[in-house]
Amino acid sequence: MAEVTLTIDGLQVTVAKGTTVLEAARQAGVFIPTFCHDPELTRFGACRMCIVEIPGMRNLPASCVTEAAEGMVVYTESEAVIEARKTILELMLANHPMDCLTCGKNGECSLQDYAYLYGVKTESFGGEKHAYPLENDNPFIVRDMNKCILCGKCVRACAEIQGKNIVDFAYRGFDAKITPAMDVPLSASECVFCGNCVAVCPVGALQEKGLRSAARTWEVKKVKTTCPYCGTGCSFELNVKDNKVVGVTSCDGDVNGRALCVKGRFGYGFIHHPDRLTNPLIKKNGKFVESSWEEAIGLVAAKLSAIKANYGPDSLAVLSSARCTNEENYLMQKFTRAVLGTNSIDHCARL
Amino acid sequence: MTNSIKEIAGADFILAIGTNTTESHPIISLQVKKAKRNGATLVVADPRRTEIAELSDIHMQLKSGSDIALLNAMANVIIAEEIWNKEFVSTRTEDFEALKATVAKYTPEYAEGLTGIPADVIREVARGYAKANNATILYTMGITQHICGTHNVFAVANLAMLCGQIGKPSSGVNPLRGQNNVQGACDMGALPNVYTGYQAVTVEDNRGKFAKAWNVGELPAKPGLTVGEMMEAAAEGKVKGMYIMGENPVLSDPDAHHVVHSLEKLDFLVVQDIFLTETAALADVVLPAASFAEKDGTFSNTERRVQRVRKAIDPVGNARADWQIICDVATAMGYTMSYASASEIFDEIASLTPSYAGISYERLEQGGIQWPCPNSGHAGTMYLHKDKFVRGLGKFNPVEYIPPAEQPDNEFPFVLSTGRRHFHYHTGTMTQRTGTLEVHYGTEFLEINPADAAAINVTEGEMIKVKSRRGEVAVQARLTDIVPQGMVFTSFHFPEVAINKLTNSARDPVAKIPELKVCAVKIEKAS
Numbered sequence: 052m053a054e055v056t057l058t059i060d061g062l063q064v065t066v067a068k069g070t071t072v073l074e075a076a077r078q079a080g081v082f083i084p085t086f087c088h089d090p091e092l093t094r095f096g097a098c099r100m101c102i103v104e105i106p107g108m109r110n111l112p113a114s115c116v117t118e119a120a121e122g123m124v125v126y127t128e129s130e131a132v133i134e135a136r137k138t139i140l141e142l143m144l145a146n147h148p149m150d151c152l153t154c155g156k157n158g159e160c161s162l163q164d165y166a167y168l169y170g171v172k173t174e175s176f177g178g179e180k181h182a183y184p185l186e187n188d189n190p191f192i193v194r195d196m197n198k199c200i201l202c203g204k205c206v207r208a209c210a211e212i213q214g215k216n217i218v219d220f221a222y223r224g225f226d227a228k229i230t231p232a233m234d235v236p237l238s239a240s241e242c243v244f245c246g247n248c249v250a251v252c253p254v255g256a257l258q259e260k261g262l263r264s265a266a267r268t269w270e271v272k273k274v275k276t277t278c279p280y281c282g283t284g285c286s287f288e289l290n291v292k293d294n295k296v297v298g299v300t301s302c303d304g305d306v307n308g309r310a311l312c313v314k315g316r317f318g319y320g321f322i323h324h325p326d327r328l329t330n331p332l333i334k335k336n337g338k339f340v341e342s343s344w345e346e347a348i349g350l351v352a353a354k355l356s357a358i359k360a361n362y363g364p365d366s367l368a369v370l371s372s373a374r375c376t377n378e379e380n381y382l383m384q385k386f387t388r389a390v391l392g393t394n395s396i397d398h399c400a401r402l
Numbered sequence: 403m404t405n406s407i408k409e410i411a412g413a414d415f416i417l418a419i420g421t422n423t424t425e426s427h428p429i430i431s432l433q434v435k436k437a438k439r440n441g442a443t444l445v446v447a448d449p450r451r452t453e454i455a456e457l458s459d460i461h462m463q464l465k466s467g468s469d470i471a472l473l474n475a476m477a478n479v480i481i482a483e484e485i486w487n488k489e490f491v492s493t494r495t496e497d498f499e500a501l502k503a504t505v506a507k508y509t510p511e512y513a514e515g516l517t518g519i520p521a522d523v524i525r526e527v528a529r530g531y532a533k534a535n536n537a538t539i540l541y542t543m544g545i546t547q548h549i550c551g552t553h554n555v556f557a558v559a560n561l562a563m564l565c566g567q568i569g570k571p572s573s574g575v576n577p578l579r580g581q582n583n584v585q586g587a588c589d590m591g592a593l594p595n596v597y598t599g600y601q602a603v604t605v606e607d608n609r610g611k612f613a614k615a616w617n618v619g620e621l622p623a624k625p626g627l628t629v630g631e632m633m634e635a636a637a638e639g640k641v642k643g644m645y646i647m648g649e650n651p652v653l654s655d656p657d658a659h660h661v662v663h664s665l666e667k668l669d670f671l672v673v674q675d676i677f678l679t680e681t682a683a684l685a686d687v688v689l690p691a692a693s694f695a696e697k698d699g700t701f702s703n704t705e706r707r708v709q710r711v712r713k714a715i716d717p718v719g720n721a722r723a724d725w726q727i728i729c730d731v732a733t734a735m736g737y738t739m740s741y742a743s744a745s746e747i748f749d750e751i752a753s754l755t756p757s758y759a760g761i762s763y764e765r766l767e768q769g770g771i772q773w774p775c776p777n778s779g780h781a782g783t784m785y786l787h788k789d790k791f792v793r794g795l796g797k798f799n800p801v802e803y804i805p806p807a808e809q810p811d812n813e814f815p816f817v818l819s820t821g822r823r824h825f826h827y828h829t830g831t832m833t834q835r836t837g838t839l840e841v842h843y844g845t846e847f848l849e850i851n852p853a854d855a856a857a858i859n860v861t862e863g864e865m866i867k868v869k870s871r872r873g874e875v876a877v878q879a880r881l882t883d884i885v886p887q888g889m890v891f892t893s894f895h896f897p898e899v900a901i902n903k904l905t906n907s908a909r910d911p912v913a914k915i916p917e918l919k920v921c922a923v924k925i926e927k928a929s
Contacts, residue, residue: 189842190837190838190839190841190842191838191842212432213432214431214432214435214436214439243428243824244842245428260838261837261838272714274712274713274714275710275712276694276695276710276711276712276714277582277694277701277703277709277710277711278582279582279693279694279832280582280827280832281426281427281579281580281581281582281827282427282578282579282580282581282582282583282584282585282703282704283407283427283429283430283578283703283704284582284701284702284703284704284705284707284709284770285429286709289695289714289715291714291715294715294716295715296695296714296715305707305709305769305770306407306408306429306703306705306707306770307429310429310432311429312428312429312824313428313824313825313839314825314826314827314833314839315429317836317838317839318827318832318833318836318838318839319695319836320835320836320837320838321676321677321693321831321832321833321835321836322693322695322696322715322718323718324677324835324836324837326677326678326835327676327677327690327693327718327719327721328675328676328677328678328682328688328690328691328719328721329690329718329719329720329721330690330719330720331687331688331689331690331720332678332685332687332688332690333686333687334685334686334687339678339688344720344722344730347687347689348689348727348730348731348734349734350686350687351645351672351687351689351731351734352731352734352735354643354669354670354672354686354687355643355645355670355672355731355735356735356736358642358643358669358670359643362642364622365622365624365626365640365641366640366641366642366643367641367642367643367644367645368626368627368632368635368636368641368643368644368645369644369645369646369647370629370632370644370645370646370647370649370651371587371590371592371647371648371649372583372587372592372647372648372649372724373581373582373583373584373586373587373648373649374581374582374583374648374649375583375587375647375648375699375724376583376586376694376697376698376699376700376701376711376724376725376744377583377586377587377589377590377699377700377701377702377708377748377751378699378700378725378744378747378748378751379647379699379723379724379725379728380583380586380587380590380591380592381590381591381598381747381750381751382725382728382729382732382739382747383592383647383724383728384590384591384592384593384597384598385616385739386728386731386732386737386739387626388597388603388612388616388621388622389612389613389616389618389621389737390732390735390737390739392621392622393622393626394594394595394603394622394624394625394626395594395626395627395632395641396591396592396593396594396626397592397593397594397626397627397628397629397632398584398587398592398593398629398649399581399584399629399649399651399654399655400581400584400587400588400593401546401547401628401629401630401913401914401915401916402547402629402654402655402915402916402918
């Protein structure tokens with residue numbers, strides 16, 4: 052494969068031809084801030100946050116859409132670059148609700164991070180602000196278009212990951228916004244609420260309704276696990292606060308990347324549902340009565356043993372579970388065969 | 403799946419038959435969409451005009467249960483036009499002549515009469531499949547939940563072998579499995595005829611190996627009962643005690659009245675679950691289990707990938723992990739079963755299961771591993787049957803079309819088919835209790851074609867009664883041409899629309915899978 056060698060902030064970097072300056076910088080461990088760039092999505096070059104200085108080039112090119120070339124010299128943090136990035140941030144903040152105190156994305160917001168990084172404290176440009184109503188009418192996603200920086204990641208995620216094309220840019224200039232066709236809420240569109248747009252949103256414009264109202268971003272412990280619904284085997288992170296699962300976020304799954312469906316991302320509420328069984332139950336006179344584990348296990352063991360003794364092992368049968376782990380299914384068939392003494396074990400693979 | 407999920411994106415011809423992929427396997431459907439964006443041809447065979455059918459290049463809206471006629475006719479065309487993969491057939495398969503003889507009568511014109519698909523469309527699809535560089539077949543319960551389910555799968559496999567569209571990347575026979583660990587439950591031997599890794603209980607050496615590992619004198623040699631047979635045996639009084647873990651057969655199995663009757667007849671029923679399901683309500687003892695978030699373990703997905711489940715929180719209340727409960731019951735019955743961790747159980751599995759032998763929790767920290775993985779240096783297997791099939795040569799099993807067990811007639815004029823919705827899952831035990839999914843999609847309905855609805859004077863949203871020979875449910879009508887005339891459809895997610903009261907428990911004689919995709923019903927106005 053053809054290679055090119057360029058110099059980034061004094062570092063010699065050799066990359067495959069066709070690599071962008073941004074990717075080359077990242078390969079070399081040089082940080083360049085981005086809003087609209089995502090390695091899984093098409094190159095967009097909209098937010099201009101990743102601009103760099105390349106002597107010989109007109110203006111400051113966006114590194115995410117500029118291909119590395121042989122002998123190219125790149126400065127990622129020159130005075131001109133920093134000045135431009137500050138201005139970009141000031142322009143974004145000029146029309147941004149400064150409600151970080153209560154925003155669910157506080158602590159996981161690129162706009163906040165870069166404002167901190169470049170010392171942009173407040174809005175330098177006064178002027179008109181959007182006052183879009185909060186879109187809060189579905190159980191999954193909260194959309195606050197006042198916080199949107201128009202990076203277009205959600206548009207590309209919907210088109211290129213989910214393949215649904217539900218949202219796109221509408222209107223022009225100051226009025227430009229991301230909406231489903233005909234500017235209706237998501238709930239009135241064909242949206243399937245996979246939330247893959249939420250997973251790529253760099254700011255607080257798209258938030259998971261349950262998660263962001265249950266915990267601050269820094270309060271959660273994230274535990275990578277495998278989805279309990281269909282057989283696809285998507286990976287995600289359970290967000291845990293105070294020994295409770297308060298949400299699900301994407302991680303880089305072997306099968307799914309960051310994509311999840313509505314059940315995986317938003318279907319975790321059953322874990323703490325009040326209907327969960329919390330104690331063994333024994334039916335006495337037709338009604339369930341809570342019992343200790345000792346009593347329940349003792350009763351089960353005695354009843355199964357008695358049936359086996361009186362009618363033989365094949366008078367017992369076991370249904371194992373396509374919902375339980377491998378380890379549990381293994382033990383269940385071991386128990387059925389070695390302890391009960393029958394091969395009558397099955398599960399719902401046929402349903 | 404013989405291939406991996408991500409390989410679907412690399413296929414240039416996809417035949418999706420009996421799979422509502424976008425709703426039942428949304429993330430797998432993303433790979434189908436990616437393939438399509440890369441220029442692949444997508445052909446969908448389904449009686450319903452589902453979302454994936456809408457995305458297809460060709461939608462073959464076949465009559466319910468006519469899959470073998472379609473697949474045999476494709477083979478007929480491919481043989482007649484001499485476009486089969488002669489090298490693959492001669493070096494990798496046997497009994498080609500038998501297939502040729504059987505499919506001879508399935509001309510596209512003959513199949514058109516059985517399937518309702520125009521002969522020319524069958525020809526076009528057959529040519530496309532045979533000539534593609536990488537053609538993949540995706541299927542789910544639309545293929546298997548028929549009295550000829552096993553034969554349907556044979557017909558799929560015959561087609562793949564005939565064209566050499568198996569044993570290479572992005573090209574194979576790919577059942578998309580419906581439950582998080584249905585693959586694993588099968589791999590682990592939660593089946594009446596095999597131990598882990600499909601080691602048959604009828605083979606003496608296997609019994610000896612497991613008896614030794616489990617420290618018991620001898621293990622039963624006779625294969626046990628399947629779930630349907632258990633229910634029959636319980637009804638007849640032959641099975642007297644049952645232990646059900648994490649299953650809800652009252653809602654998931656066909657002919658629900660019969661299931662309830664069977665379970666009520668037992669001397670003793672213990673159910674272990676996270677909720678008091680319709681099945682648990684019938685139990686003598688209910689044991690509270692931990693959910694997936696409350697325990698360690700592994701799931702094996704539809705592409706044979708073993709992945710970690712990690713404990714994120716403590717079990718709620720006094721619930722316990724299923725594996726701990728099983729150990730407790732076994733020990734109380736005099737067989738000491740004790741493990742310090744799920745990882746220790748996994749090591750025992752690996753030691754007894756050749757296809758899992760190279761997998762360990764330590765390796766899984768780096769990511770999932772696809773079996774077969776015979777040793778710790780093996781990277782796992784992306785696709786199966788590369789240079790040879792498990793049995794050596796791939797055997798053509800020619801099969802004949804048979805109609806569904808129950809056909810519509812004057813009294814029950816509609817075909818009822820059942821399946822899943824995007825926003826819910828299986829019997830709804832979990833998805834009806836999320837605070838989100840059931841809020842968004844809270845009421846179930848029956849899809850009926852507007853022409854049929856007009857004929858019986860049913861309007862949108864009207865409560866109607868759906869009756870079969872086995873039972874009835876009341877449900878709202880939704881008028882939609884997603885279903886063709888003569889067919890109605892709903893899901894089994896909602897306890898208040900327990901559609902399996904109606905479905906037919908007629909089963910495939912080999913796999914014992916019930917014919918949930920076809921039964922005859924009539925529709926009456928509720929009032």
